[in-house]
Amino acid sequence: MGIEIKITLNEGLYLKDPQDSVLGRNIIKHSILLLSDLGFEDFNFKKLSLEIGSTESSIYRYFENKHLVLIYLVSWYWEWVAYLIRINTLNINDPKRKLEIIINCFVSASFENPSIDYLDKSKLHSVIIAEGIKVYRTKDVDEEDGKGFFRNYKQLIKTVAGVISEINPTFEYPYVLASNLFEMSNNHIYFAKHLPRLTDISVNGNNVDEVETMLNYFADKLLTSAFRLQ
Template sequence: MAIQVRIIPAPQLSLRDPQDTELGRRILTHSIILLDELGLEAFTFKKLAVELGSAEASIYRYFNSKHQLLLYLVSWYWDWVHYLVKQSAVGKSSPEDRLQAAITSLTQPFVANPAVPYIDERLLHRIVINEGSKAYHTKDVDQENRKGLFLGYKSLCEEICAIILEIAPTFPYPRALATSLFEMAHNHPYFAEHLPRLTDIGRTSELSEELRTMLWFWVTNLLNTHSQPAPQID
């Protein structure tokens, strides 16, 4: 099924929305390729300019730093996953079915969007797994939060939180559970590839399905047992 949707991150995430110009769209395309290839530390606007065949100064018309560029891409990803989560719930009457569909979307956000050919969702998903936390684990996180730069992430987690509360209205930690599901969906593929002793899923062609099964097992058991009293600590 073709998905026709355009993601528009908050205007504060760029000096000029790169999706509005041919050069800007090329910046997004090649920055995703380079970030995936080099990692954030080795990535520079100078290297990006070489790939573009353009002056480095032209990139600074869109982004003031590689951190801002990374935050733009990660925010685009958050909004994309939020869209997939909402679409997956269409036609599903029970909150359990909607939560299961949402978890599937969290574990398979690399669905291609033909309406945005300049974004490679598969590579962007890998960038978020490997580099995504660097967008908000920074010294400036509070200042950036006040500017509303993380609203995409918050909206996504609120969407999942609402489904959790439909299933278990008295569950005391719905936001923590929603964010944990999202973070686990990215941490465990990373662990499977680089730190396998930190996860129970393997680096196989069925990783997404293993991840979906693990998240569903984890969330359903937690919601089913939350009413039991906490054990006493001696």
């Protein structure tokens, strides 16, 4: 009933699509909860199966290993952010305004509707902030990139870089800025919480306004000509 969103991901990520069964959706749901509680290193399929009330072998029928579960979740998040950007920038022509919307999606993708019952987007966002970088910082990065596992991240960054180039066609680093805005968003939310001496930002509860303001300031400073009066 109502509108249903189904995000499709690279088929190489799973052995069996977890979105198609109760057990599969439970794997996704409790992976997010457990990853958020334990962190990636202490998370494993044994604990996950106990949480779900299933067995290790059943989970292995969906995912080869926990690393692929993480890539699956992160890919889902990337697609979700790309979707949010798409619908929120519809009918917006000013690229500066578009970039502001993009930045808003980066910092608070978790607080948007519509909701999907088996996927707590707020918890997913904290998993991305704490663990997201681990998907591509491994020895297998080249092999996994070859399988297209990071294609949707690259697509997301390409979209953002396009908007950046619209704002300032002479700017030489649209991809650097695009990927950096995304990484900074996650980094400084993390720093604010765990290593506050590495940032000027503070985050109170779920209030990430300071991060948003900061990213807008950085983007504006970098893209606005030094000669323009503001």
